[in-house]
Amino acid sequence: MKYTMIGAGAMGYRYGVLLQEKTGAQVEYIDTWQPNIDAVRANGGVYVSRDHADRHLVPIDIYTPEEYEGDPDVWMVFMKQMQLEEMLKRCAHLFKDHQVVFSAMNGWGHFEKINQYFPEDHIYGGTALVATVLNGPGDVDFMGKAGAGSMEMCAMTEEITDVEKALAADFEKAGFNPTVTQNFHGTCLAKIIFNSVANTICTMYQIRMGQFISYPGALKMAGQLIDEAYDACERAGYQMTRSRQAEVKAIEISSRETNPLHYPSMYQDLTAGRPTEVDYINGYIARLGREHDYVCRTHEFLVEGVHLAELAFKIHQEDARH
Template identity: 30%
Template sequence: MKIIIAGAGAMGSRFGLMLHQAKNDVILIDGWQEHIDTIKEYGLQANFNGEEVTEMIPIYHQSDISSVEFSADLVILFTKAMQLDGMMQSIKNMVGEKTKVLCLLNGIGHEDVIKKYVPLSNILLGNTMWTAGLEGPGKAKLFGNGSIDLQNLGNEGKESADEVIAVLNDAKLNAKYSDNILSSIYKKACVNGTMNGLCTILDSNMADFGETDVADVIVESIVSEFAQVAEKENATLDIDAVLAQIKSCYNRETIGLHHPSMYQDLMINNRLTEIDFINGAIVRKGEVYGIETPYCSFLTQLVHAKEQIMKAK
């Protein structure tokens, strides 16, 4: 299968590497020039479950692909949410009538952008439990196992996704079809919608926040807003299970000392965040459904204020 990995950071590198090793025709597209130059010269290097591997995979800068001749059967999206529209615009000449687009971004509402470029019947919305990291340009660290749940947004259902699932599973990416992917996405979004923004604003790891006297009431209020919006979209959330998953993040013996990705983007790398596609998405959807979302609204405003104070780019 001819596959575009749109966004070749940590997760894009993992998927690109594993699909390339499974003998698919893979190209990587990214916007980080040093990362691109390193892969072009030395190949994509990875510590893959303790084994050092290198694969020569074609990679292009997003701004340089207009002349690249590649007709994709599948596009897998791993861009930052705010870069999604620009990426879809850049690759539109590589996307044909039968091209499937699998979106594995964090956050909510990405299908509203993608459907401007491909019909709903070609969109696969997914949620992945794979993890990955970058140790530097062109160098990925890939440990552990994972899985993918995905759903076709058109009327064709599972039949339309079977070929993509087979290709992913041939690459040992452990994909399966879901009849209600939005429930999985909203559950994951609740974790991101609490830990990411709160730890960023409070300049805190997850354990330190979780040990405060007000952590529970803040988290429960945010999750309540997510749940009310999810219900309007026929996505069922087990609130007790969601809260238990969030509170498990406080454990210092496991991941409690970790700073979430939004913290790393803004506080460490001075990059703009994805808050508009997590809590901000709940605010926008709340306005449509007539649901008040004061906690998500305030947290979104605070993060934007912090971005402006830090002059993030």
């Protein structure tokens, strides 16, 4: 199948490069960050490392939405939640009836936006428990050993299709270790809940995932956040794909064994001076709870905590300049 990545950032590069290298699929990229586009075109591709080593150039083709004339079988969407609406508007003239879309973005809110351009039976969602860092324009670092991490995927209609089977086969070849489920909300919510712990706490305290899990109270903190999130999801009528204990274990394994040196994406946004996605992660859980007469007090506190961390980082940057 032919793939086009909407968003040439950390995750867009990881999925695109590995699909290209491991399956032989044709992969193209659409982006709007001009320094990224300029770097890729000047270098003839994107520089790829793994765990800060073996940096090499992978040839790719990158376009703005207005330049692109391709017709992929699958659109793969990896954007920040705050940027997605505008990007989809700019790409709308490219969307065709035979195409499907897959997204494993962080947070919640993207499927409603995608659904404005694609019917439900053309939308596939998922989660990606892999760590990747965008070092700069045209320069990406895959964290963890090859084949480390995992993902889940599900059709929005929850019906397993031939297209989904083909997607899963390509993801398997690319080393993403996919599991196909038939529980759309439960599948996607699992990653939101995962990120509501590791991403958020590591960002507030500006620490790596391994440093977080080495704190004696880390699992207690994780359990408290997970219990609140699961309570909210259950009150909303959503059936989760794994138990609360399994969710805690996933955070522990990822933090202690798979990605101990990783700074999560929310931290990367904070230190780059970009808005974080906390409102779409902990904020989404908090809103879901409120909508069903349940108050997620810890999640609500962490939303404010991350926004305070954003402000504090800007203050420190200003102080350093004076």
